[in-house]
Amino acid sequence: MMRQYELVERVLKYDPKADEALLNRAYVYAMKAHGNQRRASGAPYFSHPLEVAAILTDLKLDDATIATALLHDVIEDTDATRTEIDQMFGPEIGSLVDGLTKIKRLDLVSKKAEQAENFRKLLIAISTDIRVLLVKLADRLHNMRTLEHMKPESRRRNSEETLDIYAPLAGMMGMQALREELEDHAFRWLHPDAYQAVTERLSDMRNRNRGLVEEIRQAIARKCADAGIKADTMGREKKPYAIWSKMEHKQISLEQLSDIYGFRVLVDSIEDCYRVLGIVHTTWSTVPGRFKDYVSAPKRNNYQSIHTTVYGPRHQRVELQIRTHEMHHTAEYGIAAHAIYKNEQAHARNGHDAESGDDSPYGRLRAMISTLLEAANPEEFLEHTKLELFHDQVFCFTPKGRLIALPRGATPLDFAYAVHTDIGNEAIAAYINGRHMPIDTHLRNGDEVVIETSKNHVRPAAWEAFAVTGRARAAIRRAAREAERRRFIALGRQLLGSSLAGAEVDYSEEKIKAAALKSGFKSADEMFAAIGRDEIALSDLLGVVIPNAPAEQNEPSYKPARKFGRAQAQDGWVNIDKVTSLKFRSSEIDGATAVSISGPSQDLPIRFEPGGAVPGDRIVGVMAMGEGIRVFQIHSPRLKEYEQEHWIDVTWDIDPEHPQRFPARISVTALNAPGSLADIARVIGETGGNIDNIKMAKRAADFTVMHIDLEVFDLVHLNHIVAGLRAKPAVAKVERLFE
The missing domain is CATH 3.30.70.260 (ACT domain)
Incomplete structure (x- = not known):
């Protein structure tokens, strides 16, 4: 176990101005607080926060973050309190420890709805201060390193959580080395047979190609030296999880992968990156379609590198990554590689707008969270967020040259919302590379996209199926909900107006508004929407709007439903006096559930249309000549086939003592x-x-x-x-x- 002075020396080595007293105080306090507690492995519990702190020193994080790592479990697992932490270490560290405590209490692998709600809380917690996420990722990494001491069910749960949540978050923050290690640990426990098979095959290939990797590395280094370029060249082996994922995705064998072995060339400047690229491409033949320039067009997590594949020595396919030393440091440690992570907290405190141009990885994380929190429910939030976390990228351009990074499979609709929410809301068509294209076209790298807009456009709800990003889907659903609300308001207004007109009562907007407030609604529109959704009986409202009317005038002209209330729709329905409420009985007509209707002259057979309707649905009856009455659910598209004068106002009248299907x-x-x-x-x-x-x-x-x-x-x-x-x-x- 690392000693106190060793931890302090590690921090002072990269940050000579670090608060040595703070680190010593946190070390001693955490060690005493955890006392004789033990981990599942039998090791002292304090070894865990100490290892978490050590991982963060490798990332060269500030003294407050290291102190937080040492203290991150004391509120949850000991008698320590938030007040005590604030008094001894200050409110900044107290807030960080408290945020981590709340995250620890979340069960992210549970029932879907619970998982979604907990995931929402997790992202809210880490969006307030990036250091909460950095400590949590280090905490998860050490737990995954020691997972063999846990029970099988705990190993499975933690591994699922890691692959679903924490590894993608590390990738989003550009912390590739940490992400790869998290993925490999989770892969080992979730798919032990596949893990063993891949690692054994890798070992065999490593032994067979022992001299080849060094030969290729030396050949590349020699070419750079001959051109006078100072370069560090290194070979690398792809990680087991990355290999397995690619094999699964492309349905190919291990031998068919071209990038099991890759090589990195690290240089001092961007100019040298392109000089090395020229040397490689003029020395060896390139593999078509295997060139990507992330230097001029960085990924959303700020990753920069030139990727190319050539037929190198012995005619072997060689994948090369060419980058500067600074780019390499960023690729390995992501947002933690820069001092900017300290400034991200200030951005959050100052209320940095999601659309105001903060293009750092953490800024995009906050923008994503800000957008997705508008989802209608936790499951929708989880769905959209996972879409954002897992998709690969395509890079497209606005006519002015602005780069827009989108998930692979994105459409012009996603592009429009990425530019600005208003443009997405008003989008009606798209031009891709000058050609008019459908709004659901899949975008490709390098596409220039022009969005045609109209302020009067009513976007179909079906367009949600064309969207890939959570931002676009959330906005479309939000607009659909608002459109549905407007329809219910209009329907409710018509229904109340018709009822008042039938009662020969004059009314004004002022009377309606007063009746709404008296009935407990915040506005007349809210009352109209409730009427349209059949959430309140018109008879109840008529008594409020016409308080002095005779009692019989307030009586409804229909029989109230016993359980689900009355279904109504637009003007033009047959008057209820002509057709009374439906009476259901068990019988069969043409294989369909049948009911009869009690009218003044006859019983009419009733048939439910395909797709059906069930008690609780708002329903419409249609008089079909010679066929009796057909019953439709209010949202059935087939209702458009019938003129409204044939629609009949119907209601459920279910006997709870004799339930039917x-x-x-x-x-x-x-x-x-x-x-x-x-x-x-x-x-x-x-x-x-x-x-x-x-x-x-x-x-x-x-x-x-x-x-x-x-x-x-x-x-x-x-x-x-x-x-x-x-x-x-x-x-x-x-x-x-x-x-």
């Missing part, structure tokens, strides 16, 4: 994995649903889209089934279908 159709996108269909059927069966039919709508190499006809009791029952399906790892997407 009703038809509903869902679409399930599932991974092509053994047992996926069994899992889906098990969820439906265990939640009390009944499968009436399954149709394989689309099959691909890695997924299948199924359309499943269900029988459920009501909307709550259906939503319970959908939630259960979405929680299954093999299920990628579940949505309800209406026909």
Whole structure:
């Protein structure tokens, strides 16, 4: 275990002005606080925070961060308090330790909704001060290094968490060396057989090619020396997880990989980078499509390097990375390689705007968090954030030459939102390299994109499917929710207006606003939206708007639903006096669930249309000549086929003592994995649903889209089934279908 003076000397070596007294005080306090506590390995618990601090000294972090590393577990695991930490070490370190304590209490591998909410809290915590993230990454790295002492379930959970959350965050901050080590530790425990196979094959190849790597390195070094370029040349071997990921992604064997062995050439200046590139390309033949210039177009995490592949000595494919020494330091340690990480905290405190131009990795992390916090729910937040973390990049340009980095597979819609939210909201078309192209075109490196906008454009909600970035998807969903709210407001206004007109009552906006406030709504629009969503009975509101009306005038002209309330829609429906409320009974007509309607003259057969409707849905009846009444869910696209004068105002009238099943159709996108269909059927069966039919709508190499006809009791029952399906790892997407 590192001694006190050894830790202090490590810090003073790269930061002679460090507060030696602070480091000594933190060391002694943490050691005494943890006392006789032991880790699972049997080692003194204090060895863990000490190793975390040692990892951070390798990153050359400031004395406050090192002290935080020593103290990061004391509030959680000892009798120490935040107040005591503030008094002894100051509020800055107290705040950092408190942030790390809150993160430690999160269980990031849990039920999906809980994981999403905890992930949201994690990102909020690290967005306030970059040092919280740096200490947490070092903490995770040491835990992964000692994972063999944990129970199998803990190893699996920590490894999943590392691959899903912490390794991508390290990559986003440009800390490539730390990311690679995290990934390899997680790979070792999650896929032990694959890890062993890859490492054994690498060992065999290393033995076979022992002289080749040195031969190639010397050849490159010799060429640089002959040209008078001072260069450090080194060979490297690709990490096991990176090899396995590439084999899985490209479906190729280990022998087919061209970049298992790579070489780095480190020089003093950018000019020398391009001189080395010229020497390499004029000496050996290049491999087409294997050149990338991240010097002139850096990655979003500030990574800079020139990548090229050539047929080198012995006609071997050789991957080269050419960069300056400064670029190499940044590539290895990311944001921790610069003093700027100390200034990021000031940016956060000063409320740096997500769209005001902070283009550092940490600035982009805060911008991403700021955008994604607008998601409607935690699961949506998690979905968008993982999209941001995992995707590779393409680099595109505005007409003025501004570089826009986007995830691979991004479209002009993503580009528009990356430029500015307003441009994304008003985007209607795109020109790519001067050609008019569809808005869902996949962008490629080097594309110049011009976005055509219109302030009067109403963007279809379906455009969300064209977006890849979380920022674009969040904005589209937000706009869709607002558009839906406006529709409900308009519908509610029409319904209330029709009811008042039918009662021959004059009303004004002032009376409506006063009635809304009296009914507990913040505004008239909020009341109209509640009416449109059928969240409040019109009869209740009429009593407020017409307080002095006779009692019978306030009585509704329909029979109230016992459980789910009354479904209504636009003007033009048949008056309720002509058709009374629906009475459901168990019978079958043409294989469909049938009900009858009690009218003044006859009972009419009722049939649910494909896609179905269930109690709790807002429904519409359509009078079909010779066929009785067809019942549609309010969002069914087939309603457009019928004139509104044929629509009938209907309502659920369910007997809770005799529950019935009703038809509903869902679409399930599932991974092509053994047992996926069994899992889906098990969820439906265990939640009390009944499968009436399954149709394989689309099959691909890695997924299948199924359309499943269900029988459920009501909307709550259906939503319970959908939630259960979405929680299954093999299920990628579940949505309800209406026909």
